[in-house]
Amino acid sequence: MEQEKPQVRISVRNLVEFIFREGDIDNRRKSVSADAMMEGTRIHRKIQKSKDERYLAEVPLKISLDEKLYQLTIEGRADGIFTEEDDFAVIDEIKGVYMKLEQLEKPIYVHQAQAMCYAYIFAWQNQLPEIGIQMTYCNLDTEEIRYFRENYRFEELEQWFLKLITEYKKWADFQYQWKEKRQASIHQLEFPYEYRPGQHQLVADVYRTINRKKNLFIQAPTGVGKTISTIFPAVKAVGEGLGDRIFYLTAKTITATVAKETFGILREAGYQAKLIQLTAKEKLCLCEEMECNPVHCPYAKGHFDRVNDAVFDLLHKSDFFTREEIIAQAKEYQVCPFEMSLDVASWADDIICDYNYVFDPNVYLKRFFQEGIKGDYIFLIDEAHNLVDRSREMYSASLYKEDFLTVKKILKPLSRKLEKNLDKCNKILLDYKRECEKFEIYDNIANLLFGLMRLASDMDEFLQKNPEFAERKTVLEFYMNLRNFLNIYELVDEHYVIYTEIQEDGRFMMKLYCVDPSLNLQKCLDKGNSAIFFSATFLPINYYKQLLSTKEDNYAVYATSTFKESQRLLLFGKDVSTKYTRRTPSEFEKIADYIGKTIACHPGNYMVFFPSYKLMEQVHEVFMDKYGDEAETILQQSGMKEEEREEFLLNFEENHAQAFVAFCVMGGIFGEGIDLKKDRLIGVIVVGTGLPQISNEREILRQYYDKNQGEGFDYAFRYPGMNKVLQAAGRVIRTNEDRGIILLLDERFLQSEYRNLYPREWKERKICSLDDVQNYVSEFWNTIPEQKDR
Structure with a gap:
């Protein structure tokens, strides 16, 4: 019987965004009109539900191309597929955006390319000579919709798709060859020390949990060797095909350093893997002031035209990507070191990073954790007791009344419409303030939300048209905070408390407070195969199990202390x-x-x-x-x-x-x-x-x-x-x-x-x-x- 070839997989979205990106990093525009994060899912469902029975929503599509040594699998979910009266099939690609739709003269190319991939796969599967693509853009504030429609012959789609695959092939070849080398190195890997009392059992518990695709909570007293006892079995699990990438998550630089050293010990023992420790943007920035646009930063100008070459070169130079190597490579190719490091992470086997990169809705690595994507990830979560307060912070959002007045003052000479909108929101917040003595809890803030949504929509349009003006940074920061508040509101349920408070400094705050982060965390954990939570102070264990996961069948173990x-x-x-x-x-x-x-x-x-x-x-x-x-x-x-x-x-x-x-x-x-x-x-x-x-x-x-x-x-x-x-x-x-x-x-x-x-x-x-x-x-x-x- 012929042995099945190994798979190299990539999602349709990641493929087109990777190959077709170009131009500058520009925080003056991209940050305010990028696809919505959390709200996008809601609007997708709303549009899908409004269609008739000929409309199929969330259709999984996959194609495997037979290469010499492996199969290249491209997969994803079409937002919708529907047939018109003559049985003509149309792919529907829905995009929720914040920009005013009249500004869109044609579809954004990476969005259209995504739809073209789905159209090719569906047409190929069903032997269709022709197929339609409908781009559905929806403004997330007004829910206004604009359609773009185009029909394609199968031959032109096939020619386009095969050209796309040819451009990606060198990356797929690299991925296959490296994975073969990595897996071979893991098979001969042995535990690098003599086991301490109870340590072998702990290593077995971690491996068994990953094998069963469960979560494990470990109370690990100092001295048990928790870092090697979690990393080693995770690496061995990858060698057995139980995962493909390890995320080592931590709240502090010092524990990240210990993790990096531990991976280094395995490397000395023969383990071959690409490893990166993600560093905060401000620590990697090569400019005096962190202004991510082509006017203020030479590394932002043309970044996307050069970054793929920079990454491909670096992947062949090194395996353990240090901060110094990242910076040197960024300088050589004139690209942003932080953005390049995120791209390098896409090809790394082991990623050491802060909790934010997996859990925070504003910071998470969209390459791995975007909606609809699930990966063969193993999460090792160090000092996990910190994740309770950190996740409450990530999934909460607040607004300050005084900020509306500050921004109103800046924008008054520039936009009468924004001045009126800011004034209206300020007056609503003033009414809330008059009701507040110590703190007030609310079930409903619909009157404020309506005003905030209108303000956000008008601010988006204004910022698009005005890339430069005095104190723009303050206005942009306010806008992003406003967007975050509206996005977090989409998550508000029984795990939240909405409250107002007059703070000690006299400022008036309204907060969406995530008192129980377990559901939001679980949605992120579900993107991977297994999670190992560990801490030296995880007592009482049920308290942490309830706050960090919604699963009822999580395991928990108490590692034995090695100290007398x-x-x-x-x-x-x-x-x-x-x-x-x-x-x-x-x-x-x-x-x-x-x-x-x-x-x-x-x-x-x-x-x-x-x-x-x-x-x-x-x-x-x-x-x-x-x-x-x-x-x-x-x-x-x-x-x-x-x-x-x-x-x-x-x-x-x-x-x-x-x-x-x-x-x-x-x-x-x-x-x-x-x-x-x-x-x-x-x-x-x-x-x-x-x-x-x-x-x-x-x-x-x-x-x-x-x-x-x-x-x-x-x-x-x-x-x-x-x-x-x-x-x-x-x-x-x-x-x-x-x-x-x-x-x-x-x-x-x-x-x-x-x-x-x-x-x-x-x-x-x-x-x-x-x-x-x-x-x-x-x-x-x-x-x-x-x-x-x-």
């Missing part, structure tokens, strides 16, 4: 509290005494974490009065830049003459993601339960989860707070050679509601008071650690 109990002293102070009613000078002195007595037992580097800057400063002042001669201290500052953060951490490299104490804030830049091994950090003191500060938004969360789960306080306060506590505590024991103490100061930690949230490895713990804390700490440091296994 004797490496750590875990103490709970029973006679201290950080409740607001107890924040008095005597309590500050007690906290300062706990710190002073702890560090007196053993010189070294310590971190003390507080729930707020204010409490940190109050305790620091008392500490310096009493213990200033016995220790060096440093305080975390609000809004520290990257260089200041690095300078702060350099203090842990030095040999200090006496104890060194860093005063920090829980949940801040030093509360997670830093790795101070061995004697660089020997103790962490956590002051308070980490409860988020009371705010209107937290109160909205509490009310929502009280109503839906009956656990409002837990979901809004206790669980997020305890996560910050566990993250801070996790800074101290990082390797099998580390020894150190963890001291938690708040009597609430002894309550059952908190005890139930302790990780398994916190079995050995002691309760202390200010009178005996020094005895416990001295005894720990004076005890000779047990010999390590040889």
